[in-house]
Amino acid sequence: MTNRPLTEHLDRSNPQDIKAYQSSGGYQGFKNALAMEPQAVQQQVSDSKLKGRGGAGFMTGMKWSFVPMGDKALNQDGTPQQKYLVCNADEMEPGTFKDRLLMEGAPHLLIEGMMIAAYAIGASVAYIFLRGEYRLCATRLQQAIDEATKSGLLGKNINGSDYSLSLHLHLSAGRYICGEETALINALEGRRANPRAKPPFPQVMGLFGRPTIVNNCETLCNLPSILNHGAQWYSELANSPDAGTKIYGVSGRVKNAGLWELPMGATAQQILDLANGMQDGLKLKGWLPGGASTDFLLPEHLDIPMEYDAIAKAGSRLGTGGIIALDDHHCPVGMILNLLQFFAQESCGWCTPCRDGLPWAVEILSRIEAGKGSQDDIDQLLKMCGFMWIGKTFCALAPGAVEPLRSGLTYFADEFQQHIDHKGCPYGH
Amino acid sequence: MSKVTMPVEQQIPIQQVDYRAVLSEQEIAAIEHECSLYEERAAAGIDALKIVQDHRRWVSDESLYAIADLLQMPVVQLEGVATFYNLIYRQPVGEHVIHLCDSISCWLHDFPKIAEHLKAKLGIDFGQTTADGKVTLLTNVCLGCCDTAPALMLDGDLVENLDIPSIDNMLGKLTARGGKND
Structure with missing residues (x-):
């Protein structure tokens, strides 16, 4: 039995070939699910302790459990309510490229995962919300959808059952906020993709006002193996409080940037070793554990397991598990400025702290980086970290931007001070 | 599920464009296919903008009005979508x-x-x-x-x-x- 449920099906040459996928056990998980009651599928996923891989790490089984089922999911005339499953494949977190690997290399794995999730919540229509830049993913997913439809795995009365599912690919057009699930729903409805207020939660009132589950691509790709090999097998893959495996990655000035599927709780040091360490002549100065919206950690944190609680205890978030390594030849202030520029540009503009606060932070950081900053600027940045924190903003975008800023101000306080004292960037930026 | 009304948008005068006078049969067919995948026609807005852009390299005001007409949605809502995304060009671009x-x-x-x-x-x-x-x-x-x-x-x-x-x-x-x- 495999211990790499996510990458065992990776096939770079002919990934959309359904026969090849089936001959290595593909679609068996869905067939097992179809023989069970939907609630039993939900229970199995709950038992597996799978957590969402989009960044927030919410229990997948629990997320599903809020969807009305059975008698509670009927229209006034007694017909079953329309429900939707949406795959969030709007992968735009800087430093994150794991979903692309899965969709390009194993499109049928995602489709099978979506079929299982849709069956578990009783959805008859599913959408893949894919970022527009991922062209190769789009081609391969569409080919795989077409093959699955031709084989009778998608469509009406699948495998002779009462269950029907149609699955469509939606290509977005480039906007980070669409990764926020309520903004994504607005985008799918053809509205400007501002986030929505919660409650009501999408599980009850989502796409077109219907019960809707939005799951990340990697999360869904875990489902086939859970249904194929069981919840216990899955949770025992990791020697950690978190279950299963994870696609970890590292980018930056390392020798061999890339992605690796490892048991949950692998350490950043292990990942860095797989990347053959930093490039010659460079030392690791700091790292973001899971994309641009996570707090900096230091080399002394490299041996902490990359699982949700342990990374949180160290003061950051696991996020997407895509490590970004900062080396000692690049300016931390410059890096934070680049990150904040991204968030300022991608703010949807809906709420004031985010729309006005982020460009303001960019202005101050630009001034400091150019050697024209003052002590007041540092104080102002620290204050703004509070103004844009959770509870002050409409969604998690600005608090995400604050994470590398506040931790950077703490860990790289000396570098910030040097910029001000010496009226210039010590790294020559 | 009752539809949300948008009185503000309805008050804005809309330039009337007959989509058939602007969009090609190919574009219309592709957009109609996208419409068939959603509960509401407006949901195909982003797809429609991309389809037209694929044919014309960018989305002009005239194209915008025509798409809104085809999708039976307020131009303002469609413009809100068009200007939101990094990959929709509302100005002419090069080859x-x-x-x-x-x-x-x-x-x-x-x-x-x-x-x-x-x-x-x-x-x-x-x-x-x-x-x-x-x-x-x-x-x-x-x-x-x-x-x-x-x-x-x-x-x-x-x-x-x-x-x-x-x-x-x-x-x-x-x-x-x-x-x-x-």
Whole structure:
């Protein structure tokens, strides 16, 4: 039995070939699910302790459990309510490229995962919300959808059952906020993709006002193996409080940037070793554990397991598990400025702290980086970290931007001070 | 589920355009196919904008009005969608569009140097098109190929592991082969 449920099906040459996928056990998980009651599928996923891989790490089984089922999911005339499953494949977190690997290399794995999730919540229509830049993913997913439809795995009365599912690919057009699930729903409805207020939660009132589950691509790709090999097998893959495996990655000035599927709780040091360490002549100065919206950690944190609680205890978030390594030849202030520029540009503009606060932070950081900053600027940045924190903003975008800023101000306080004292960037930026 | 009414949008005078006078049969068929995948026609808005852009390189006001007419939705709502996205062009662009990734992993791989070189070679800044109408230069947020940084997207296709020679080679080919409509 495999211990790499996510990458065992990776096939770079002919990934959309359904026969090849089936001959290595593909679609068996869905067939097992179809023989069970939907609630039993939900229970199995709950038992597996799978957590969402989009960044927030919410229990997948629990997320599903809020969807009305059975008698509670009927229209006034007694017909079953329309429900939707949406795959969030709007992968735009800087430093994150794991979903692309899965969709390009194993499109049928995602489709099978979506079929299982849709069956578990009783959805008859599913959408893949894919970022527009991922062209190769789009081609391969569409080919795989077409093959699955031709084989009778998608469509009406699948495998002779009462269950029907149609699955469509939606290509977005480039906007980070669409990764926020309520903004994504607005985008799918053809509205400007501002986030929505919660409650009501999408599980009850989502796409077109219907019960809707939005799951990340990697999360869904875990489902086939859970249904194929069981919840216990899955949770025992990791020697950690978190279950299963994870696609970890590292980018930056390392020798061999890339992605690796490892048991949950692998350490950043292990990942860095797989990347053959930093490039010659460079030392690791700091790292973001899971994309641009996570707090900096230091080399002394490299041996902490990359699982949700342990990374949180160290003061950051696991996020997407895509490590970004900062080396000692690049300016931390410059890096934070680049990150904040991204968030300022991608703010949807809906709420004031985010729309006005982020460009303001960019202005101050630009001034400091150019050697024209003052002590007041540092104080102002620290204050703004509070103004844009959770509870002050409409969604998690600005608090995400604050994470590398506040931790950077703490860990790289000396570098910030040097910029001000010496009226210039010590790294020559 | 009752539909949300939008009184403000309804008050705004809408320029009436008959979509049949503007959009081609091919465009209309492709947009209608997208409409068939959703509960509401307006949901196909982003797809419709992309379909029209694929045919005309950008989305003019006239195209916008025509799409809104075809989808039976307020122009204001569609414009709100069109201006929201980085990959919908509401101004004319060149025969080729370059989106250079400016996010963190590319920044750590010489983004400033690459950006300066591209601008100097093309003689334009970001957001501009060369005088001969050949190339438009834009940035893009993280392209999701951080392991092969620095990267850019040329007419929708990824170009990875950029350096000065590979950029010169790419630009040379663009000038030699002309536009995609040639």
